[in-house]
Amino acid sequence: MSVIKSVRTRVWTWKGPTVPPQGNFCTNASDALWMKGDAMASFRFHQWLTCEVETEDGTVGIGNAALAPGVVKQAIDEWYAPLVIGEDPFDYAYIWEKMYRRTHAWGRKGIGMTAISAIDIAIWDLMGKLVGKPVFKLLGGRTKEKIPVYYSKLYADSVEAMQREAEEAASHGYQAFKSRFGFGPKDGMAGMRENLKRVEALREVLGYDVDLMLECYMGWNLDYAKRMLPKLAKYEPRWLEEPVIADDVQGYIELNAMNIVPISGGEHEFSFIGCNDLIQRKAVSVLQYDTNRVGGITAAQKINAIAEAAQIPVIPHAGQMHNYHLTMANANCPISEYFPVFDVEVGNELFYYIFDGDAEAVDGYLQLDDDTPGLGITISATHLKHFEITE
Numbered sequence: 001m002s003v004i005k006s007v008r009t010r011v012w013t014w015k016g017p018t019v020p021p022q023g024n025f026c027t028n029a030s031d032a033l034w035m036k037g038d039a040m041a042s043f044r045f046h047q048w049l050t051c052e053v054e055t056e057d058g059t060v061g062i063g064n065a066a067l068a069p070g071v072v073k074q075a076i077d078e079w080y081a082p083l084v085i086g087e088d089p090f091d092y093a094y095i096w097e098k099m100y101r102r103t104h105a106w107g108r109k110g111i112g113m114t115a116i117s118a119i120d121i122a123i124w125d126l127m128g129k130l131v132g133k134p135v136f137k138l139l140g141g142r143t144k145e146k147i148p149v150y151y152s153k154l155y156a157d158s159v160e161a162m163q164r165e166a167e168e169a170a171s172h173g174y175q176a177f178k179s180r181f182g183f184g185p186k187d188g189m190a191g192m193r194e195n196l197k198r199v200e201a202l203r204e205v206l207g208y209d210v211d212l213m214l215e216c217y218m219g220w221n222l223d224y225a226k227r228m229l230p231k232l233a234k235y236e237p238r239w240l241e242e243p244v245i246a247d248d249v250q251g252y253i254e255l256n257a258m259n260i261v262p263i264s265g266g267e268h269e270f271s272f273i274g275c276n277d278l279i280q281r282k283a284v285s286v287l288q289y290d291t292n293r294v295g296g297i298t299a300a301q302k303i304n305a306i307a308e309a310a311q312i313p314v315i316p317h318a319g320q321m322h323n324y325h326l327t328m329a330n331a332n333c334p335i336s337e338y339f340p341v342f343d344v345e346v347g348n349e350l351f352y353y354i355f356d357g358d359a360e361a362v363d364g365y366l367q368l369d370d371d372t373p374g375l376g377i378t379i380s381a382t383h384l385k386h387f388e389i390t391e
């Protein structure tokens with residue numbers, strides 16, 4: 001048995017070139033505020049946290065998190081690392097409960113659960129490396145020949161720009177696409193028309209034989225979403241994502257019960273308890289936790305069982321290998337979100353600049369290797385010069 005001897009956290013701050021997002025590129029929770037200046041400032045993810053868990057034999061498992069990296073680093077360094085050092089990584093269920101219960105007063109959601117997620121993902125990568133198996137083979141194995149993905153970008157822009165991007169993506173074989181709304185309650189009826197114009201334009205170039213998902217990123221409210229759903233129905237969206245803020249579970253329930261467009265959410269929910277609540281209350285028709293927020297792979301796999309029992313499909317938020325391995329290992333996870341590799345703008349794609357090994361979509365699918373141990377990623381040296389790294 002090789003016990004955990006260290007936990008190394010690093011915050012990666014991107015100092016390289018960025019593409020400034022266009023105006024109204026995505027609604028978000030801050031839109032409800034009277035904001036001076038850039039309403040999107042809270043939206044950029046130009047930092048990332050890596051968490052490396054090493055055992056006495058020198059094997060290193062890599063985890064990561066993208067929410068509030070500096071704060072999560074401190075939480076891990078001060079609270080969680082001491083809880084896992086000295087433990088056997090294969091006691092991962094015990095380690096998870098220990099992290100969850102010893103910080104329960106403040107850690108069950110948000111920063112604490114994000115910290116737990118980063119460590120847990122590292123432990124699963126570590127276990128895969130120690131037994132020489134890919135993580136998905138430890139979770140249930142291959143349930144798909146390859147994983148279908150949806151192209152996730154199409155931030156709101158001019159109609160022409162969005163149509164060009166959609167056509168370009170379709171030319172690469174994608175069969176599913178996610179777009180972002182740029183207008184919400186503060187933009188009134190004119191904004192509604194701008195939103196609808198763009199959905200219609202996307203259907204015009206993509207047709208109706210592909211899935212089109214629509215993302216609000218918590219930027220609408222219940223009243224606006226109730227008014228928009230009947231107007232959206234004719235465009236047959238695969239789902240409407242995060243129409244209201246994560247705390248408005250009652251709003252989710254009401255919108256999902258309208259049964260006009262399936263409602264998806266969960267990327268801002270934490271732990272299997274939080275996701276179970278969304279499932280049991282029928283708040284979502286598609287559950288979209290992110291493994292590096294919800295409690296890592298240990299929690300995600302428990303959620304997958306609950307969701308499958310309720311026959312709610314699980315389509316984790318974001319790309320990244322920790323989500324792909326879970327999707328590969330679960331028949332109830334039909335498809336993966338895929339952030340195409342682009343110049344750094346919002347930052348969703350920053351992980352491509354930190355890690356080597358992330359699966360790349362080909363003709364609308366991605367593949368995981370049956371023989372690569374762990375998650376299959378390493379820390380990359382390629383873009384180091386563009387990062388300021390805080391140990």
Ligand SMILES: O=C(O)C(=O)C[C@@H](O)CO
Binds near residue numbers: 152217267318346
């Ligand atoms: O990709 C998503 O689902 C996100 O919520 C990311 C954020 O960029 C808004 O789209």
Ligand SMILES: [Mg+2]
Binds near residue numbers: 242317
């Ligand atoms: Mg989302």
